Amino acid sequence: MRLRVSPRVRTLSAGFALAVLTFSTIGQTAMLGASIGTPDQQLKTELTAQLRVHVLPADLTPSLYLTSLNIFAQGGATFPMKGVCGPYGHLEQVNHPTPCWVGDSTSSKTIAIFGDSMALNWIPALDTVAKHLHLKVAMFSFSGCVAAHSISGPAGPGWDQAHVNACMRWHDTLPIAIRALAPEAVIVANGTPTLGYDTDTKWLAGLKLEFDLMESATYHPKRIMMGFTPHLSWNVPACLATHRTAINSCTLQYSPTESYGYGASLRRDLRAVSLAKVTLIPAARWFCAAGNCPVVLGKTLIYVDGDHTTKRFSLHLAPALEAALTPLLTQ
Numbered sequence: 001m002r003l004r005v006s007p008r009v010r011t012l013s014a015g016f017a018l019a020v021l022t023f024s025t026i027g028q029t030a031m032l033g034a035s036i037g038t039p040d041q042q043l044k045t046e047l048t049a050q051l052r053v054h055v056l057p058a059d060l061t062p063s064l065y066l067t068s069l070n071i072f073a074q075g076g077a078t079f080p081m082k083g084v085c086g087p088y089g090h091l092e093q094v095n096h097p098t099p100c101w102v103g104d105s106t107s108s109k110t111i112a113i114f115g116d117s118m119a120l121n122w123i124p125a126l127d128t129v130a131k132h133l134h135l136k137v138a139m140f141s142f143s144g145c146v147a148a149h150s151i152s153g154p155a156g157p158g159w160d161q162a163h164v165n166a167c168m169r170w171h172d173t174l175p176i177a178i179r180a181l182a183p184e185a186v187i188v189a190n191g192t193p194t195l196g197y198d199t200d201t202k203w204l205a206g207l208k209l210e211f212d213l214m215e216s217a218t219y220h221p222k223r224i225m226m227g228f229t230p231h232l233s234w235n236v237p238a239c240l241a242t243h244r245t246a247i248n249s250c251t252l253q254y255s256p257t258e259s260y261g262y263g264a265s266l267r268r269d270l271r272a273v274s275l276a277k278v279t280l281i282p283a284a285r286w287f288c289a290a291g292n293c294p295v296v297l298g299k300t301l302i303y304v305d306g307d308h309t310t311k312r313f314s315l316h317l318a319p320a321l322e323a324a325l326t327p328l329l330t331q
Contacts, residue, residue: 039320039323040320043286046297046298047287047294048289050294050296050298051289051290051292053248053296054245056243056245057296057298060296060299060301061301062301062310068241071237071308074301074312075121075304075308075309075310076120076122076123076309076311077143077308079102079120079123079124079127081100081101083098083099083101084098084100085099085100085140086142087166088143088144088145091162094173095173096177097140097174098177099112099139099177099181100138101136102137102139103126103127103129103131103137104133104134104136105136106136109134110135110136110182110183111130111135111183111184111186112137112138112178112185113186113187113188113189114141114147114186114187114188115141115189115190115191116142116145116147116189116191118189118226118308119139119141119188120141121189123314124314124318125314125318125321126321128315128318129318138178138181138183140178142170144158144167145163145170146206147191147207148192148204148205148210149207150171150206150209151171151202151203151206152167153167175210175213179213179214179216179219182219184221186214186224187226188223188225188226189226190226191231191307193228193261193265194267194268200268200271204272204275205275205276207272207276208276208277211276211278222329223276223278224325225269225272225281226283227266227283227284228266228269228283229307230252230262230284230288230293230307231262232250232252232307233306235306236305237301240295240301247296251292251293253292253293256291263291266284269282279328281324281325281328286320287302297316
């Protein structure tokens with residue numbers, strides 16, 4: 001079965017400098033957060049306050065100029081990782097998926113994350129969290145390849161028939177590669193928006209199968225799903241460049257009851273708990289407040305395009321991600 005999904009062309013590169021962090025370590029962030037509430041509460045406060053801001057800060061990081069020069073250099077796709085991975089540009093890798101590694105390389109405790117390019121959004125934050133929790137993280141990401149088993153986007157610009165075939169092959173080989181590592185938990189991150197109730201039902205069945213194939217009679221990793229993050233139909237840096245004194249014009253607004261769009265995608269997340277047997281980490285609370293999802297937070301640019309986050313914003317989410325993951329990994 002093939003579902004239409006916008007191809008995400010990603011050219012991975014390395015050797016870049018990390019974005020300047022607001023706090024140098026997650027410990028310092030947590031210490032500051034202790035005086036003003038939990039990480040979730042802090043983010044809600046920041047997001048709510050941001051919705052009252054109308055003028056683009058002059059010292060936005062990364063700047064619109066740097067982002068427009070190379071969106072990939074500002075996003076998770078180029079976060080430093082140990083290893084060479086990314087089947088999009090190396091289709092032969094789907095025959096023997098090899099992870100990139102982040103986190104604590106000396107740890108004996110491994111977790112894995114897989115998915116399309118949305119998995120890369122979480123790598124900067126997950127690297128910080130994993131080092132703090134002493135976890136080694138195996139990252140498997142095939143940009144443009146739907147996370148559910150036996151499903152691929154159709155051939156088209158930037159995603160030809162060879163990519164379609166490779167994606168379908170990846171669904172067969174990835175579970176074997178993950179099972180061989182035997183991580184204690186497997187996280188999925190998904191970039192496919194809702195496709196309607198019936199098609200979503202098939203998509204969720206494919207996601208369950210992908211996890212099922214990772215298991216054996218004696219191996220049953222914890223299944224974790226990162227909640228669907230906002231997908232904007234406009235390029236955020238371009239929108240901000242033309243609305244510097246009205247940046248809320250670039251804000252995504254959604255209703256929890258809408259038939260399509262972000263609200264419907266979030267409802268699909270809830271169905272995944274029962275249909276795909278995953279534990280859901282609702283990520284919308286870290287991006288949106290009261291149905292409004294800003295594209296800037298303080299002096300930080302959130303998106304490099306319409307759905308991929310900047311490294312800086314991903315790192316800002318590290319305390320919230322740690323708070324959500326810790327109880328799941330210690331059960």
